[in-house]
Amino acid sequence: MASPFSPTELAYLEAHKNDSRVPEIRWVYSVPIVAATISTAMRLWAKRYGRNGITLDDYLIIFATICLIGQCASGLGFGPPHGMGRHVIVVSDHDQMMVRKGDYVFSHFYDIALVSVKLGILAFYYRVFVHPVFRRVVLATAAFVLAWGIGITVTLFLACRPLAAYWDVNVKGKCLVMVTFVYFTNISNLITDIWIFLMPVPMIWHLQLQTKKKMLLSLIFCIGLATCVVSSIRLTVVLGRGSADFTWYYVPLGAYSVFEPLGGILCTNLPIIWHMFRKRKGMVMNASAFKTHDSNSNSTPTVGSRRERFAIALGITTRDRTQNDSGNRTMLGADTAAGGAGDWQRLESMESQKPDPSIWTTVERVDTGGLEEGPSEVQLKPGMKKTVWNVRK
Structure with missing residues (x-):
């Protein structure tokens, strides 16, 4: 069987066959698990503390967090133990097959997590903004995101016929060109992200608020555009998916793939948590002021106004x-x-x-x-x- 590498590439791989990205993989997949779990738990605490109740957007973010955890767990389980983070020339055929199988599971979790985050943000828009035209736009966008998610999930299930040919090179079958599919997924995902995060800006600028407050609200809602930056960077490394040294080049692609849904989860959780901390701080300060007034209630009152x-x-x-x-x-x-x-x-x-x-x-x-004032003996009426x-x- 002919080697997929040129003599120059083989010489480079031989010279760097002891290089390893395994430590990078471990922290890249561990940090999102901790960050997403803590932020979502604090979001639920904030909703319960504020007695606002758990709504549809909360359930969608919880589901997205579970998918992100599954995504990171599959990366950790199928990655370093089977040679991911090492050059492919030092990875056995069986381990290469396991890395491809892990990539298949990882991709499903990634797509579902993205769809859940987008739908969670749209559900939040629908709950907060009551303008009928805007709500129809939200519903239309949600329908597109849902159709997009179903489309890429079904396409991934049909990526190879038979499906085992996706990860086992010994199985003969017909497969889609996955680089093209991943490019389409990322470009459409980037366009959808920009659209979703800019949607509420016109609504905010039609509110009866000071310009400073409008700008602050717009900034809060546009924080999610940071995930668009991650999507753009991920798009630049998709080409590594077609490399024969896939066990090495999958590492940055996997890293951006977990931090993209993590960014969306954090962008939806942190404003709710921050608002609740501000509210709680104000309640504590008011309680402290009341206690101070009560402790000084026997002192000589001051004449103020x-x-x-x-x-x-x-x-x-x-x-x-x-x-x-x-x-x-x-x-x-x-x-x-x-x-x-x-x-x-x-x-x-x-x-x-x-x-x-x-x-x-x-x-x-x-x-x-x-009416005219009455004497103090007048009986009070409603x-x-x-x-x-x-x-x-």
Whole structure:
């Protein structure tokens, strides 16, 4: 059997037959498993913490994460143990067959993971944007992506007749030109990615928001264009698939093939996680501010706004100079409802500090909703309010 290598290529392979890319393969396939699993788990935690419920886009991203894990597992299982990452001249015929078989399984996981990520992003668009025309565009794009995924999956199943000829060179059969098929898959995938990630930009710029916020939202939605860069780079290394030294040239192709769906998963997970962390941080800060106010509630209140100073000068205010105010009474009343000996002691302390009746008197006003004010003895009816002031005599 004639060698597929020229004398120059054979001399190069002989000189570099001890070279190895195995360590590169191990970390290239291990990092996506960890990153995708952690980010998807944190996405689900964020949705549960925010009580938003699990929606269709979440299920699709979960499925895409499972496919990515399967993709990396097949690369690790069929790769380094069978000579992937080494030059083909040092790899046995059986191991070469196992590498091709692993590539077949790997390709199916790759295609399904890409389709799941795209459909997850489109499902998110459909849920967030309610414009009917935009939703129809989303549904049309989702139908195209689904048809694209089914088409390449079926084509891959029919790549060789019989199918065993795909990985076993001893089986005689008819096969498609896989380099052409992979070029078509990558080019159509790149065009679809650009279209999907730019889709929401016109909708954002029609929102009633400041230009700065529109630009920020557009940037967030266009972060996914980074995966288009990975697709473009992957397209440049597809030619290695047709090389006779496939056990060596499959390594960069496999690396870009796992980082492409990983990029899509991260681009959909990280904004949700970041938003939830911001929301949680704001809740913690508000709780801290409330505790600080509660701990200082017995201190002398400060007079802040000009309106408050003007009201005190007139002797009409909701704050009194015996260090009692409506805010303290409201907070203590709410705390007392929860029960506890400490709260009752605070309530008694507050009662002991009531305004001096020789200085302050109580004035009540009944708001009848546009009618004349009535006396305090008027019975409150629906739509009526009663306001109470402490007024200096």
